Amino acid sequence: MTHAQNAQQFRINPLTESFGAEILGLDLAKPISDATFAAIQEAFQKYHVICFRDQVMDEKAHLDFTLRWGELEVFPEEDKTTTAKTFYNVANTSREGEHLSEDDPRVLFQKVNARWHTDSSYRYVPSFASVMYSTEILPDEARGGETEFSNMLAAYDALSDADKRRFEPLHMVHYYEFGRRLYPALPPITPFERDAVPPVSHPLVRVHPDRDNQRSLFFTVNAGNEISGMSLEEGQALHKWLDEYASKPEFIYSHRWCENDLVMWDNRVLLHRATHYDMAKYRRAFRRTTVAGNGPAFGPFSLIPAAVTSK
Numbered sequence: 044m045t046h047a048q049n050a051q052q053f054r055i056n057p058l059t060e061s062f063g064a065e066i067l068g069l070d071l072a073k074p075i076s077d078a079t080f081a082a083i084q085e086a087f088q089k090y091h092v093i094c095f096r097d098q099v100m101d102e103k104a105h106l107d108f109t110l111r112w113g114e115l116e117v118f119p120e121e122d123k124t125t126t127a128k129t130f131y132n133v134a135n136t137s138r139e140g141e142h143l144s145e146d147d148p149r150v151l152f153q154k155v156n157a158r159w160h161t162d163s164s165y166r167y168v169p170s171f172a173s174v175m176y177s178t179e180i181l182p183d184e185a186r187g188g189e190t191e192f193s194n195m196l197a198a199y200d201a202l203s204d205a206d207k208r209r210f211e212p213l214h215m216v217h218y219y220e221f222g223r224r225l226y227p228a229l230p231p232i233t234p235f236e237r238d239a240v241p242p243v244s245h246p247l248v249r250v251h252p253d254r255d256n257q258r259s260l261f262f263t264v265n266a267g268n269e270i271s272g273m274s275l276e277e278g279q280a281l282h283k284w285l286d287e288y289a290s291k292p293e294f295i296y297s298h299r300w301c302e303n304d305l306v307m308w309d310n311r312v313l314l315h316r317a318t319h320y321d322m323a324k325y326r327r328a329f330r331r332t333t334v335a336g337n338g339p340a341f342g343p344f345s346l347i348p349a350a351v352t353s354k
């Protein structure tokens with residue numbers, strides 16, 4: 044498919060049969076017309092994860108593009124991997140360029156994110172989308188370091204009818220502090236963080252009003268493992284099953300990063316995780332912005348919109 048960016052042409056190439064697309068020939072640092080932006084929005088809604096190749100994006104261009112989509116999420120977390128409140132430094136390097144040791148708390152956060160998650164699931168209003176730009180990528184010979192995406196719309200559809208019914212009333216408890224349970228060496232969360240992001244529950248089956256009330260699975264493996272309405276043991280067993288279920292190859296697109304990739308993904312319908320790589324040997328760095336969600340996640344029995352409850 045070919046579209047015009049003002050005087051330019053660009054192409055959208057699907058990356059798998061079900062989701063993911065790369066966009067070629069578009070320069071996001073240049074002004075984008077409303078018509079071009081509408082075509083990008085359409086692609087995003089259809090493919091869930093879109094990769095813009097060959098982008099040269101400074102922080103301002105990155106922010107300007109993100110703001111086309113909505114309000115920025117401001118990170119409440121203190122002392123994570125960034126010094127700017129609107130950029131999250133997804134990296135095993137510091138913002139000053141130092142290659143960090145594997146036990147540095149900033150690197151431990153990267154290990155937490157090697158588990159399936161959606162960004163900011165631990166907020167009452169989970170995020171809409173993330174926009175991530177590669178600044179240092181692994182060399183071709185290095186193994187791992189991909190970002191894997193798992194399609195939770197497809198995962199829900201593939202459930203048995205019995206599991207669809209069983210999961211309908213369930214919620215998962217999400218909390219920012221869970222990473223500390225996984226890596227006790229991390230510094231404890233601060234009173235500021237505890238107030239900013241207290242534990243929340245989200246429906247395990249998420250309903251999407253912008254997709255004609257289509258349903259997806261909505262859970263994470265980096266921000267909890269408890270299921271409301273089940274005993275701790277039963278909930279953790281179901282959570283473990285979900286973790287393995289999301290890892291089925293038929294739901295996954297694995298993105299091997301190229302220099303100057305800008306990848307944008309839909310946190311409402313996808314999970315993602317980083318694959319293992321040799322952190323002591325290789326540097327890997329990204330700059331990420333996050334577009335805030337516009338409301339809490341709806342479940343099958345949410346009151347709005349009314350059509351949801353009659354489905």
Ligand SMILES: [Fe+2]
Nearest residue numbers: 156161162315
């Ligand atoms: Fe993430």
